[in-house]
Amino acid sequence: MVNSCDGVSLQPLLRMASCAAAAQLARAERIDIQRDLADLALAAAECVEHAPAGTALMQCVAQRSPGPNWWLPKSMYDEALRNASCTAASGSIPLQVEQPCTSCGEDKTEKSTVEIYRPPPDPVVLWKRFASPHECDALLELAGGLPHLPALAAGAPQGTIRRSLSKALHWDHHPQLAAFQARMLAAAQNWTGEDRLDPSVLAIGEPMNLAAYLNPGDEYRSHCDGRCGARPSAQDRIATSIIYCQVADEGGHTTFSNGHLKIVPEQGDMLIFGYLVDGRISLEEHSACPVRRGQKWIATQWYRAAGSYATAARAAEAEFCAESEKRIDGDGRAERAVSC
Ligand SMILES: O=C(O)CCC(=O)C(=O)O
Ligand SMILES: [Fe+2]
Missing domain, CATH: 2.60.120.620 (q2cbj1_9rhob like domain)
Structure with missing residues (x-):
C-alpha cells in the first residue's frame, strides 16, 4: 500500500506522474518506498561525512544508493538530503x-x-x-x-x-x-x-x-x-x-x-x-x-x-x-x- 505521496509538494502534474509511477511499481512488489527512502538516507548520511568538499551531494548519493532514486517524489528526495546535511558533524570549510x-x-x-x-x-x-x-x-x-x-x-x-x-x-x-x-x-x-x-x-x-x-x-x-x-x-x-x-x-x-x-x-x-x-x-x-x-x-x-x-x-x-x-x-x- 503506497500512501507516502500524501503531503508531497511537487508541481501537480509531476506529482501525479511520480506518485502514480511509484504506486504502480510498488504494486508490482519491486519497490518499497520505506526501504528505498531508508537506503537514500543512509547513502546521504555517508556522503555528507565522506564526500570531498565541493562535490555535489547528489552525485555522491547517486553513486552510493543501492537502488534507483529517480522515481521518488522530489520533495522526499530533497528532504532526505537536507536531513543528512543537517546532521553532518561539522560545518563546511571556507x-x-x-x-x-x-x-x-x-x-x-x-x-x-x-x-x-x-x-x-x-x-x-x-x-x-x-x-x-x-x-x-x-x-x-x-x-x-x-x-x-x-x-x-x-x-x-x-x-x-x-x-x-x-x-x-x-x-x-x-x-x-x-x-x-x-x-x-x-x-x-x-x-x-x-x-x-x-x-x-x-x-x-x-x-x-x-x-x-x-x-x-x-x-x-x-x-x-x-x-x-x-x-x-x-x-x-x-x-x-x-x-x-x-x-x-x-x-x-x-x-x-x-x-x-x-x-x-x-x-x-x-x-x-x-x-x-x-x-x-x-x-x-x-x-x-x-x-x-x-x-x-x-x-x-x-x-x-x-x-x-x-x-x-x-x-x-x-x-x-x-x-x-x-x-x-x-x-x-x-x-x-x-x-x-
Ligand atoms: O534561517 C535560516 O537559516 C534560513 C532562512 C531562509 O532561508 C530565508 O529567510 O529565506
Ligand atoms: Fe531562504
Whole structure:
C-alpha cells in the first residue's frame, strides 16, 4: 500500500506522474518506498561525512544508493538530503579573506573576515560579525520584541515548510532601517557581483523579514528563495542576505543540501548568496535545520533585479500580508492574530 505521496509538494502534474509511477511499481512488489527512502538516507548520511568538499551531494548519493532514486517524489528526495546535511558533524570549510572593516567607525585598521563557501555564479559567503549586537537590538525593537513576533499563518504558501515566528519590517514605517539596509545591499552587491540588485530596496523594496525559531524543532525546510535554477523572470528574486542576530546553542544551522554546504554561523554574521543561474541544476536550495537547543533569530533581506522591484515587491507583500492575517492553529501554540 503506497500512501507516502500524501503531503508531497511537487508541481501537480509531476506529482501525479511520480506518485502514480511509484504506486504502480510498488504494486508490482519491486519497490518499497520505506526501504528505498531508508537506503537514500543512509547513502546521504555517508556522503555528507565522506564526500570531498565541493562535490555535489547528489552525485555522491547517486553513486552510493543501492537502488534507483529517480522515481521518488522530489520533495522526499530533497528532504532526505537536507536531513543528512543537517546532521553532518561539522560545518563546511571556507576560503577566508580579510577586507577593511566597513562597520568599525573611525578605526580603519580593523579588518573584517569574509568566508567564501562557493564562488559565482551561485556564490555563498559569510561576512563575519557584520551586525553589531546594538544593531540587532535596534532591529528587534522595531519589530516589537521577540515575544511579539507573529507566527506564520498555517495557511500561508510556505506554512508547511516553515515553522517560526516572522514579521516584515517596512522601511517606510521605520526610516532608521535605511542606512543599515544600504550597508547590507552594498555587501550583497559586492559579493554576488550583481550590480543589478535594485537599490530601490531602500525606498520601496520587499520588506526586511525578521524570523525567530524559538522552540525545539522550529525550522525552515528545503526551499529556494528564487526559481531553483529555472530561468528567472524579470520579477524574481536573485539574491538573499541573512543576518544571524542570535544563534541556537544546538542545531539551527543553514544548509545548502544539493551543494553539500553546511554553514555554522556566529552571532552577527551575515550570509549572502546569489542564484541568478540558468539552465543547470540549481545549488540554491537551502534550509534552516531544526533548532535543537536554545533560540535563533535572523533578519533576511531578499533582492530582485533593478526595474522589477516595485511591482513584484508590492505584490509579494500584499500576498504575504493577506495570508498572515489568517489565524494560526500554531501546532499547539497559542493562537495569535497577525498584523503585517
Ligand atoms: O534561517 C535560516 O537559516 C534560513 C532562512 C531562509 O532561508 C530565508 O529567510 O529565506
Ligand atoms: Fe531562504
